[in-house]
Amino acid sequence: MSHPPSRNRSLAWIPILLAALVLPVTALAAHAAVPPTPSGWSLVWSDDFNGSAGSPPSSGNWIVDTGHSYPGGPANWGTGEIQRYTDSPSNLSLDGGGNLRITPLKSGNEWTSARIETRRSDFKPAAGRILRIEGRIQMPNVTGNAALGYWPAFWALGAPYRGNYQNWPAIGEFDIMENVNGINSVWGVLHCGVNPGGACNESTGLGASRACPGASCQSAFHTYRFEWDRSVAPNQLRWYVDGQLFHSLSQSRFDATTWNNMTGHQGYFLLLNVAMGGAFPNALGGQTPTAATVSGRPMLVDYVAVWQSGSGSTPGPTPTVTPTGNPGGVDARSTIQAERYQAQSGTVVETTTDTGGGQNVGAIGNGDWLRFDNVRFGATAATQFKARVASGAPAGVSGLVQVRLGSPTAAPIGDFAVAGTGGWQSWRTVPANITPVTGTHTVYVTFSSGQPADFVNLNWFSFGN
Structure with a gap:
């Protein structure tokens, strides 16, 4: 470039x-x-x-x-x-x-x-x-x-x-x-x-x-x-x-x-x-x-x-970035593109070869997160989370993809483990059960691993029943 x-x-x-x-x-x-x-x-x-x-x-x-x-x-x-x-x-x-x-x-x-x-x-x-x-x-x-x-x-x-x-x-x-x-x-x-x-x-x-x-x-x-x-x-x-x-x-x-x-x-x-x-x-x-x-x-x-x-509260200790200017607000049951976050920590956006093209979020390792504002679950509880992930991590490197509400340090409402999928653009859809959720929430997708190396890419995710 x-x-x-x-x-x-x-x-x-x-x-x-x-x-x-x-x-x-x-x-x-x-x-x-x-x-x-x-x-x-x-x-x-x-x-x-x-x-x-x-x-x-x-x-x-x-x-x-x-x-x-x-x-x-x-x-x-x-x-x-x-x-x-x-x-x-x-x-x-x-x-x-x-x-x-x-x-x-x-x-x-x-x-x-x-x-x-x-x-x-x-x-x-x-x-x-x-x-x-x-x-x-x-x-x-x-x-x-x-x-x-x-x-x-x-x-x-x-x-x-x-x-x-x-x-x-x-x-x-x-x-x-x-x-x-x-x-x-x-x-x-x-x-x-x-x-x-x-x-x-x-x-x-x-x-x-x-x-x-x-x-x-x-x-x-x-x-x-x-x-x-x-x-x-x-x-x-x-x-x-x-x-x-x-x-x-x-x-x-x-x-x-x-x-x-x-x-x-x-x-x-x-x-x-x-x-x-x-x-x-x-x-x-x-x-x-x-x-x-x-x-x-x-x-x-x-x-x-x-x-x-001046007085009053100071900005919180979270690193944020909004490259798209997206103000947030999305149906939880729609396909939520990972790169449409409102804030993030530690990740990058890159071109994907997955079906449909576009971009994915990459360089994801332990402690990184993505924030999505005003995710609307509605009155019928969502009980499942699924995400489109890929991993070129070497043998022995794996981690968890977690969903949290309101804070990147809140208790996860659900998660799944992911290890190498055969490449950083070798995509698969992985489901996980979550604690039932209704209403409108700030959703954090967080990433946890026992190793410091990057372990996953994320293209999109969605919630369902």
């Missing part, structure tokens, strides 16, 4: 960048806890990266991306970066001192590194509130020719990108912190609209940059913050480093369609990565990395936190 570089950067900032002075001061402490929640705010989500040295980041909080692309997504992650992402502790691990390390490494002619993204994909301010996304980060401590090709980033993508990979930049991208080639500068960028051109001047985006206050970006930790302000009209987007505002954009700058496409979905997921090479570092340093580029300089992340202004 062809896809434009999703994070090219404007060369118009180079004069500002080259004029920035590096002011050496004593580096800040390497580890600090997530700051106390300010008065008038509530903590939505955070990770302090506490844990033993060499251990991975929390699997409950983060998805680890691997390889050179999403399955079916643009090559080289759409940016031209050359590294292969891995889940190896040498590339991705806690340091035992309260920090996450993402370390690019070169072995022979290959570079490896790491990229993670939050399981939650619903980060969005409620109406009348401000959402604050913040991370305390030290960029890789390398400069000059030795840094050519280094591309650390802390950013957010609109949730509908998951499983689609063709809807960028319309779904929105907030680059909270980016840096290339060891330059003492932080970039903040918005991507939106259409590519090329459009309201966000793609594929460059709308951005600004500045030197890190005090100590250089590479020699010390700094706090990088993005705010989405829905408490004012028009809404505002703001970028900060160490509490100092350096970039802002107003809703009034954008047409209604562009603004709605990037803000009207249910929210964003957050990403941390260190790429090597690609469009942005190449634009400022020629073809990168080079023979002079050194290996093994990590980005350190002390914490990532999300706050919301």
